[in-house]
Amino acid sequence: MDISEMTANMSLQDETKLKKREDYIDWQEYFMATAFLAAKRSKDPSYQVGACIVNKDNKIVGIGYNGMPIGCSDDEFPWAKKTPSPLDSKYLYVCHAEMNAIMNKNSADVKDCTIYVGLFPCNECAKMIIQAGITKIYYLSDGKGDRPSYVASKRMFDAAGVEYKQYVPKRSKIEINFNVDWDAMSPSK
Ligand SMILES: Nc1ccn([C@H]2C[C@H](O)[C@@H](COP(=O)(O)O)O2)c(=O)n1
Numbered sequence: 001m002d003i004s005e006m007t008a009n010m011s012l013q014d015e016t017k018l019k020k021r022e023d024y025i026d027w028q029e030y031f032m033a034t035a036f037l038a039a040k041r042s043k044d045p046s047y048q049v050g051a052c053i054v055n056k057d058n059k060i061v062g063i064g065y066n067g068m069p070i071g072c073s074d075d076e077f078p079w080a081k082k083t084p085s086p087l088d089s090k091y092l093y094v095c096h097a098e099m100n101a102i103m104n105k106n107s108a109d110v111k112d113c114t115i116y117v118g119l120f121p122c123n124e125c126a127k128m129i130i131q132a133g134i135t136k137i138y139y140l141s142d143g144k145g146d147r148p149s150y151v152a153s154k155r156m157f158d159a160a161g162v163e164y165k166q167y168v169p170k171r172s173k174i175e176i177n178f179n180v181d182w183d184a185m186s187p188s189k
């Protein structure tokens with residue numbers, strides 16, 4: 001007897017004893033995973049960064065990833081890092097994930113919101129985060145933390161009272177499987 005037959009044979013009494021699932025992802029996992037999913041859209045060959053902005057009601061109000069500005073083709077603008085002319089590297093063009101998440105906001109503002117981001121914000125994003133009124137940052141990696149840009153962002157966050165915390169994942173991966181057997185999931189139908 002397979003699982004669907006077993007569950008179809010469940011008595012009404014058994015049904016009422018069904019408990020909620022326990023292995024669901026919590027809010028923080030959901031928001032950081034959303035940032036990571038957004039990062040999968042990035043065309044940057046060296047770093048794919050995503051950001052997810054969340055309000056006090058746990059509603060997502062902005063998502064972004066690092067990419068070229070609207071109208072600036074991913075195929076024409078450069079992705080190189082070290083080039084003789086700065087005009088031929090990505091740095092003068094690429095919009096960071098945090099900036100895009102703020103610009104993409106679907107609410108009137110992002111005041112008192114939290115931003116989840118894969119990499120610690122640089123100084124330019126720090127200014128935007130502060131000016132937008134975001135008050136909390138969860139980042140996964142502070143890998144570039146000793147560079148002046150990141151020292152500057154911490155200095156600004158400390159002065160402006162923006163809290164930043166490293167997010168320590170509870171599990172190493174969250175899988176998305178499109179191969180769902182919906183019939184086995186809802187056998188009582
Ligand atoms: N918090 C961050 C940090 C970095 N990024 C983006 C910007 C670039 O596309 C890439 C970093 O490239 P690298 O400087 O290592 O060549 O990651 C971001 O969006 N948010």
Ligand SMILES: [Zn+2]
Nearest residue numbers: 096121122125
């Ligand atoms: Zn930045």
